[in-house]
Amino acid sequence: TAIAITEQPVSVSVPVGYSFTLRCRAQGRTSLQYQWFCQYQSDCRLIPGATNQDLPIIAEQTQLYTCRVNDLHRNAVFSDWVKVEVHQCVARGLPPRLWQGEPVIVLNPSKQRVEVGQALQLQCAAMGVPAPSYQWYRNGNLLEQHKRKKLWITHAKVSDSGTYLCCASNSHGEHWTNAVDIHVGGGKVLPPTEHFQLFHLVFVLATGKIALLVGNNRYQHHPNLMAPVRDVFELSRLLKHLGFQVVSLLD
Secondary structure, X not given: OOXXXXXXXXXXXXXXXXXXXXXXXXXXXXXXXXXXXXXXXXXXXXXXXXXXXEEEEEOOOOEEEEEEEEEOOOOEEEOOOEEEEEEOOXXXXXXXXXXXXXXXXXXXXOOEEEOOOOOEEEEOEEEEOOOOEEEEEEOOEEOOOOOOOEEEEOOOOHHHOEEEEXXXXXXXXXXXXXXXXXXXXXXXXXXXXXXXXXXXXXXXEOOOEEEEXXXXXXXXXXXXXXXXXXXXXXXXXXXXXXXXXXEEEEO
16 A cells, blocks of 8 residues: 555553553655544544644543544555543552553452342453453453453353452553452352461572462362462462562462
């Protein structure tokens, strides 16, 4: 084609008032002109004066953006649409001047109990530059089909019970939500075990500080446990803050 976009803008998820820049780069046979557009709900409009490769933004509300690139022969292409997601509440303990764009959890899923056949919905959210991707887990096992902020199960089954948590990740790293217990159907709910009951914590001292966490859910003569998965991820987060390199394993 006459025009080729060499750098697409990327979606971001940021706190309100955060300043950043969307970038678009293209190559063509003649000199190129740029024009940015934004869309809020169903209203798409040209942004006056936004005719540079870079678009400075102060985050105010969640919107979509795209950039049109045209040459002197009236050829034109549009960049990908990207989402600027704006969170109205800044995450506690996040100093914007020090933030490097790594994922920061701003919404954790909540504990639920639903009947068989009812809908089960879990939700989380994270800030990040670029915008984080999501992956849900149940009892430490990856849920291949659930890669969005919202986990939706239309008709819940007893087998959907378990401990759920979600990983938000981008090019700067990853962060995990709190783990929550979900119970589907009637019957007795397994009471929470004490955090270190049937849970092994082994510290291996080497040239640096290394923590090996092993959480066992399945014991031959004990019901499946709920707490170890949560304990592994909560302790992993704590130990990383204390300067440990952490290796965590399940079962």
